[in-house]
Amino acid sequence: MLESYLREQRRHKDILLMTHIVIGYPSLDASFEIISTMVDAGVDLMELQIPFSEPIADGPVILRANQKALANGVTVKQCLEFADKAAKMFKIPFLLMTYYNILYKYGVEAFTDKMAAMGIRGAIVPDLPPEEGQSYLQAMDDHKLAPIFIYAPTSSLERMQKIAGYARGFIYCVARKGVTGQQTSFSNELESYLARCRKSTQLPLALGFGVKEKADVDFLKGKVDIAVIGSQTIRIVDKKTIPAAGEFLRSLRD
Amino acid sequence: MLKRGYFSNFGGAFLPEVLTATFDELEQVFEDAKADPGFWKEYEHVMSTYSCRPTPLTFAENLTRHFGGAKIYIKREDLNHTGAHKANNVMGQGLLVKRMGKSRVIAETGAGQHGVATATMAARYGFDCTIYMGEVDVQRQRPNVFWMQRLGAEVIPVKDGTRILKDAINEAFRDWVSNMEHTHYVLGTACGPHPFPEMVSYFQSIIGKEVRSQILEAQGCLPKRVYACVGGGSNAMGLFSGFLNDPVQLVGVEAGGHGLNSGKHASRLCSQDASVGVAQGYKTYFLQNSDGQMLDTHSIAAGLDYVGVSPILADLKENGRARFEAATDSEVVAAVDLAMRKEGLIPALESAHAFARAFQEAAEMNPEDSLIINQSGRGDKDIFTVADAFNDPAWQQFIKQKAEQYNA
Ligand SMILES: Cc1ncc(COP(=O)(O)O)c(C=O)c1O
Numbered sequence: 001m002l003e004s005y006l007r008e009q010r011r012h013k014d015i016l017l018m019t020h021i022v023i024g025y026p027s028l029d030a031s032f033e034i035i036s037t038m039v040d041a042g043v044d045l046m047e048l049q050i051p052f053s054e055p056i057a058d059g060p061v062i063l064r065a066n067q068k069a070l071a072n073g074v075t076v077k078q079c080l081e082f083a084d085k086a087a088k089m090f091k092i093p094f095l096l097m098t099y100y101n102i103l104y105k106y107g108v109e110a111f112t113d114k115m116a117a118m119g120i121r122g123a124i125v126p127d128l129p130p131e132e133g134q135s136y137l138q139a140m141d142d143h144k145l146a147p148i149f150i151y152a153p154t155s156s157l158e159r160m161q162k163i164a165g166y167a168r169g170f171i172y173c174v175a176r177k178g179v180t181g182q183q184t185s186f187s188n189e190l191e192s193y194l195a196r197c198r199k200s201t202q203l204p205l206a207l208g209f210g211v212k213e214k215a216d217v218d219f220l221k222g223k224v225d226i227a228v229i230g231s232q233t234i235r236i237v238d239k240k241t242i243p244a245a246g247e248f249l250r251s252l253r254d
Numbered sequence: 255m256l257k258r259g260y261f262s263n264f265g266g267a268f269l270p271e272v273l274t275a276t277f278d279e280l281e282q283v284f285e286d287a288k289a290d291p292g293f294w295k296e297y298e299h300v301m302s303t304y305s306c307r308p309t310p311l312t313f314a315e316n317l318t319r320h321f322g323g324a325k326i327y328i329k330r331e332d333l334n335h336t337g338a339h340k341a342n343n344v345m346g347q348g349l350l351v352k353r354m355g356k357s358r359v360i361a362e363t364g365a366g367q368h369g370v371a372t373a374t375m376a377a378r379y380g381f382d383c384t385i386y387m388g389e390v391d392v393q394r395q396r397p398n399v400f401w402m403q404r405l406g407a408e409v410i411p412v413k414d415g416t417r418i419l420k421d422a423i424n425e426a427f428r429d430w431v432s433n434m435e436h437t438h439y440v441l442g443t444a445c446g447p448h449p450f451p452e453m454v455s456y457f458q459s460i461i462g463k464e465v466r467s468q469i470l471e472a473q474g475c476l477p478k479r480v481y482a483c484v485g486g487g488s489n490a491m492g493l494f495s496g497f498l499n500d501p502v503q504l505v506g507v508e509a510g511g512h513g514l515n516s517g518k519h520a521s522r523l524c525s526q527d528a529s530v531g532v533a534q535g536y537k538t539y540f541l542q543n544s545d546g547q548m549l550d551t552h553s554i555a556a557g558l559d560y561v562g563v564s565p566i567l568a569d570l571k572e573n574g575r576a577r578f579e580a581a582t583d584s585e586v587v588a589a590v591d592l593a594m595r596k597e598g599l600i601p602a603l604e605s606a607h608a609f610a611r612a613f614q615e616a617a618e619m620n621p622e623d624s625l626i627i628n629q630s631g632r633g634d635k636d637i638f639t640v641a642d643a644f645n646d647p648a649w650q651q652f653i654k655q656k657a658e659q660y661n662a
Contacts, residue, residue, distance in 0.1 A: 053415065053547040054533045056427050057270045063414060076545040100268055101532045105546030127268045127535065131257055152272035159274065177272055178432035
């Protein structure tokens, strides 16, 4: 189970790292090389995003990566083959991240069958709240896959508790309002939000949106279990090289 | 947990968590307003003193004679302030913004009509205003960009995706998820997550209420058919809602572009290219590929050039209550020409889709019967597109002279 893996890892690490890639950006081959580099750098789990034409919760960096991947002609079938290969090659757990329409068009059950067969451990679907996710939740549960749900600073304690009832694996707490890839201030305000998150559930907590340097990760130690690095590694790969992203990830927990 | 906002299989609220509380608030304020008997009165008062409601129903005597079939009536939404039915929705949502105590409004716009209407509302009610508009639409509806800016709105051209209406909606959502505390997103059509389809239709129902009693007064009986163009579906919902429980055929006309087999159109309810999916927060028919990626759309009318459609209309299609047809770009230009020459009316290119289809069907209908076309907007905004379509030499000469003046 994903949750027990995370707890096991946490026994000897202050904080875990989850990274993110958009499959097919900048190309399928490069995506694979990026995963390999990230695994080498010691990341504990990864989300693989299947690109979608309307990524409404994503900011400019990930939005453009989605568009570029689609412009390269990447298909859902290729993405699943890619995820299959990654899950077979590397030991860390992988999650799929995408928008609900991709699952809906594929067929929610067929999609979860496929995930289970490939050894993918869970999914993050940011535009699928539990209210709309009945068939998804059932299908995920049938395969012991973890549906990762999201908390936001605008979620009340009551709402968080409700969501936690449907979540497995861990909860993904977004650090602030807005979309991916913008500035987050790691401050007292964030601390009180995280305290509310902590109070609402026994599940491990991840924090993402705007984590981009060692100081951010240090701030999160003792407050959450997982720090999520999203747009920042895309920026580094864009501006520098794939190995530079590896060095960056290593530096976060030195 | 209860699913909300479904019209049989369509609709819902596929929201990122960060917006859940905002939608709860919006739904609450909308429910309170509906339950408040004074609210609709206040709304009608605004629309009759700031816009031009009730808008007239015009009997098109010359067109009726021309086709020799059904009597043709035209509902004049073009006579609203800012020249389209969009004002109905915008002023209604403006009243809700006041109730919520927010200070900024944002909106998407395709044709620019919704953007202009939102900019006037913001000016009148003292809100800050940002309008998202696809870069392609900024070019083809330039007069409306000018007016939005003069009205004090910031117009942000959207350069991502297909650079048209759907992309403007995505950007408006991205703004909203950052600024929802003070900002309301005035969605311009009967699409998006619950409660937008229902709420926009509620405000637009003022069209149907008026026109039903107007036609009864004019001729003592109901029309046989009513026609509206369908972009997101708000003017169609406004018109149809007046006749849902009557023996009246409801006809929605989508953008046929270069033809339904050309791959260059925006017909979601009457073409084979659309299928059910979930995007932009709701479930409906979308023009998408088998992976679920949205397709490029095309229409001569920016306001109809959209991948999705109202979940309420999708439901009316599935249950057979409404019929959906398409009109091509060239049929639409011909319909504008005929409406101008025969009646002196200048329909927007969007509205002209309804005209084009009604013109095709009128002749086959019985002269005892009548039909109503919703003229959702006026065509002034389309001056560049229409001038190009007619290849108007005098206009081209004028533009050249004007450009020279600016160069001098
Ligand atoms: C004049 C006019 N009619 C119709 C539409 C289409 O929208 P809807 O289908 O919501 O009425 C627009 C949209 O911009 C418009 O400007």
